[in-house]
Amino acid sequence: MPELPEVETVKTGLQSLIVGHTISSVDILNPGSFMGKKSQIVGSKVVSISRRGKSLNILLDNGMNIYTHLRMTGQLVYRSAEINFAAGHPNDSMVNDLPDRSTRVIIHFGDNSKLFFNDQRKFGWMKVLTNQELVNQPFLLSMGPEPLADGFIAYDFKSTLKNRKKANIKSILLDQKVVAGVGNIYADEVLFATGIHPTRPLSSVSSKDWSRIKNSLIEILNLSISLGGSTDRNYVDAKGQKGSYLQFAKVFRREGQECLVCGNTIKKIRVAGRGTHVCTVCQS
Ligand SMILES: [Zn+2]
Numbered sequence: 677m678p679e680l681p682e683v684e685t686v687k688t689g690l691q692s693l694i695v696g697h698t699i700s701s702v703d704i705l706n707p708g709s710f711m712g713k714k715s716q717i718v719g720s721k722v723v724s725i726s727r728r729g730k731s732l733n734i735l736l737d738n739g740m741n742i743y744t745h746l747r748m749t750g751q752l753v754y755r756s757a758e759i760n761f762a763a764g765h766p767n768d769s770m771v772n773d774l775p776d777r778s779t780r781v782i783i784h785f786g787d788n789s790k791l792f793f794n795d796q797r798k799f800g801w802m803k804v805l806t807n808q809e810l811v812n813q814p815f816l817l818s819m820g821p822e823p824l825a826d827g828f829i830a831y832d833f834k835s836t837l838k839n840r841k842k843a844n845i846k847s848i849l850l851d852q853k854v855v856a857g858v859g860n861i862y863a864d865e866v867l868f869a870t871g872i873h874p875t876r877p878l879s880s881v882s883s884k885d886w887s888r889i890k891n892s893l894i895e896i897l898n899l900s901i902s903l904g905g906s907t908d909r910n911y912v913d914a915k916g917q918k919g920s921y922l923q924f925a926k927v928f929r930r931e932g933q934e935c936l937v938c939g940n941t942i943k944k945i946r947v948a949g950r951g952t953h954v955c956t957v958c959q960s
Contacts, residue, residue, distance in 0.1 A: 678746045678764045679730060680823070680857030681900035686752050686763040687727045690734070690791075693754050693761055694722045697785040699736070709780035709795060712804025716740050717783075729819050729856035733810065741810045742783075743803045744793070749778075750800030756789035769794045820855045823893045833886050837878060845881055846874035847948035849889075858893065861928045862900070864953045866892045868927040873959040874947045899924045927953040 678686075698721045702714040720736035727733075732752075734742040746752070751764030753774060762770035769778050774792045781793040781802055793802060810816070821831050833855075837848065848854050849863040858866075867874050869892040872885060881889075903923050922928060926936050931944035935955040945952050 677748055677859070678750065679859035679862055680727075681862075681897055682764060683727050683730050683732055683746065683857070684901050685904055686732055686746075687725050689761045689763055690725045690732075690752065690754065693756075693759065694734075694785065694789075694791060695724060697722050697787065697789065699783055700786045701784045703775075703782040703784070704780075705775065705782070706780040706798060709793065709798060709800065710802050710804075712802075716804045717742060728816060728822070729852055730859070731815070739807055741805045741807065743805050743810055743813070745800055746795070747797075747799035747801075749796040751794045753792040753794060754789065755792065756787070759789075765796075767796070769796075815852075818853050820851070820853050822856050823858070823890070823897055828894065829887075829890055831890070834883055841877065841879040843878050844875045844947060845872055845878060846950070846952060848878055850948055850950070855893070857897075860950050860952075861922075861925070862893065862896060864928045865896050865925060868953070868955060868959060869896065871959055873956075874945075874952050874954055876960075896924065927955065929953065 699717050699719065701718060704710045704714065717736060717740055720738040720740065723735045723737050725732065725734055730745065732744045732746070734744065736742070744752075746764045749765045749767075751762060751767070751770060753760070753762040753770060755774065760771070769776050774794070775782060776794070778794040778796045779792050780795050780798065783791040785791070793800070805813070821828055837854065840848065846863055846867065849858050849866065850860070864874070866889055870885065870888045872881065872889070927942055930942045931953055933942055934940070935942055935958060938955065938957045940955055940957040943954055943956060945954060
């Protein structure tokens, strides 16, 4: 569920909250959620937070990294005496007393503040890696371009995808090897904004279409980030304010409602194994 804007929101929040903090201890409540040894990170100071696609990295001053993926239901919650910051998958754990049943890892800092890694379905993970191990993660090595990085507009998808002409455009946009950080929400929104039906084969997506897809993706991701990322409820940003989940969405989760452009009823169909929202008048 957390896509690029949600993970970007986690990154920005943690940058302002945990950089410079020293890790004093770590509680691993679910061993499958934490790969590495506590001793590799305890006593180290947080240097920076970065994002690549939907993954997040916490760099420490001893050269180790806490490489994190929230997957479907992961969230990070920072608590100190004064601050509650929670981002990622939206649910009650963002505001509950913690730890709760979904807490998998707790990182304690020297000033008694804590970072909780909550993950109901346990698909997410934290991996302790050296810099060398991090750059060699197959997942990162194969990842496509960042939509918000310089040069994305000039990126030529037509040539990199020449062997996948029969694939539908939605499955292409969901593929992290094609473009980093896009999931179900933003794929549906971008295809609606560009008038492209999600089942359209790649062979019928022109260079002009790609140009519109890239521009629209940048615009929608930036809009979502400016609204605090999409989250269901109880979303709390770095300033303790509730976010505005899906306020930007024109098609996602609007099945049965009128299309905001033409008034036709938005339909929900299945494409690339995912629930897909489409206006059959505006998109072809
Ligand atoms: Zn429409």
